[in-house]
Amino acid sequence: MAHIPRLETHLSLRHLILLDAIAREGTLLAASQSVGLTQSAVTKALQEAEATIGTQLFDRTNRGVRATQAGEVLIAHARLVLTQLRHAGQELEDLRSGSGGRVAVGVLVSAAVSILPTAIAAVRQQRPKLAVKVIEGTNDVLMPLLRAGELDLVIGRLPAFSSGSGIAEEMLCEDYAQIVVRKDHPLLAQSGLTLASLIDQPWILPRQETSLRRQIDEGFRQQGLRAPANIVESVSILTNRALVLRSDYLAVWPVQLARFEADLGLVQALDIPLPTTHRPIGISTRRDARLSPAAETLITALRGAASDHGAATAEGLK
Numbered sequence: 001m002a003h004i005p006r007l008e009t010h011l012s013l014r015h016l017i018l019l020d021a022i023a024r025e026g027t028l029l030a031a032s033q034s035v036g037l038t039q040s041a042v043t044k045a046l047q048e049a050e051a052t053i054g055t056q057l058f059d060r061t062n063r064g065v066r067a068t069q070a071g072e073v074l075i076a077h078a079r080l081v082l083t084q085l086r087h088a089g090q091e092l093e094d095l096r097s098g099s100g101g102r103v104a105v106g107v108l109v110s111a112a113v114s115i116l117p118t119a120i121a122a123v124r125q126q127r128p129k130l131a132v133k134v135i136e137g138t139n140d141v142l143m144p145l146l147r148a149g150e151l152d153l154v155i156g157r158l159p160a161f162s163s164g165s166g167i168a169e170e171m172l173c174e175d176y177a178q179i180v181v182r183k184d185h186p187l188l189a190q191s192g193l194t195l196a197s198l199i200d201q202p203w204i205l206p207r208q209e210t211s212l213r214r215q216i217d218e219g220f221r222q223q224g225l226r227a228p229a230n231i232v233e234s235v236s237i238l239t240n241r242a243l244v245l246r247s248d249y250l251a252v253w254p255v256q257l258a259r260f261e262a263d264l265g266l267v268q269a270l271d272i273p274l275p276t277t278h279r280p281i282g283i284s285t286r287r288d289a290r291l292s293p294a295a296e297t298l299i300t301a302l303r304g305a306a307s308d309h310g311a312a313t314a315e316g317l318k
Contacts (some may be wrong), residue, residue: 010052013085016078018045019057023075027064049074076148083149087292101294104133106142108156109237110175110254110281115309116155119301130294138210138235143167146284152295154284155302157254159211168287172306177212177277178258178269182245185268193270195223203231204240204251212277216252219276252277256309281306 021031022042032039050057057071067075090102107116116134124130135142135151139159145151147166158169179198181187187201199220205228206213217227232249234240237257243249245266252274253261261267283299285291291299 007052011049015045015049016081018042019049019071019075019078020082022046022058022065023067023071026066080147080149087149101127101129101292101297102131102133103153103292103294103298104135104151105298106135106137106145106151106154106156108138108142108154109136109235109257110157111155112136112237112257113254113260114256115172115281115302115305118305118308119298122301122304123298127294127297130297132298136237138207140209143284146286149286149289152285152291153299156281157211157279158282158284160214160279166287168285169282170285171280171282172303173281173309175279175281175309176255177216177252177274178255179272179274180244180251180253180258180261180267180269181248183266183268185248187250187270188268193272195220195272196225198250198272199225199228200230201228202247202249203228204234204243204249205231206235206252207233210235211279212252215276215279216274219274222276281309
């Protein structure tokens, strides 16, 4: 096996920037234009990087370039290094200017209604200049952003299976989901409702690849039932909310979202438990990564907000 030299002494920051640009733009010409260099300079830098690694980093095609397997590995690490340097620059600027810092957080719907807004409000009382970037999504979207350093942390229902090496998880409180319908839904006039009686109703369910969807399907299986077939698959809060309020769809929402809308008098939860949806809410971060003071402050506030959420959830389970 060929010896690979120590990359930290043979690859410069310039190499990393150019490799990221080539992968992002898809051609050497476009990459050179994006970084303000000549195409020959970009080509030379790529050749230097490939000579250092001892293998090809991009496949050349008549349509441009595409990263090889080795290229994808190096580019992923390059992007993480560049992201960390941007974060360092931001933190140094925050110290210089006396601002409140910056934090980027990914949130799943289970924490989007109560826990995260409560925490942000608490933190901004301490740090009025704190800049918070929030990206909402599912684990399959947010975890790659966390690994790449684009997010400082992710808050929401923890997946049933580990997110893998490099990710640290901190459990905060328990969560569960409820079946909700609009306030004047015809089902509310019926008694003795069960999952079996709801099979043929129109449903809004999360996508198949989400943890919550797998838990819902398992709840039907445990009662010897097939999963509903008349469904809309969506994780868009606004779309799902509009469908529920304007039609006869049934939706499965995290308890805090269900309670929030019920308190507004817009929806009502059906008295049908979904025990398979019980999962902890927690915080995911990159293992061994240094968190900024702003991120640490937000995590502390999230713990406090989650404690209140957990107490309310436990009361609801009685």
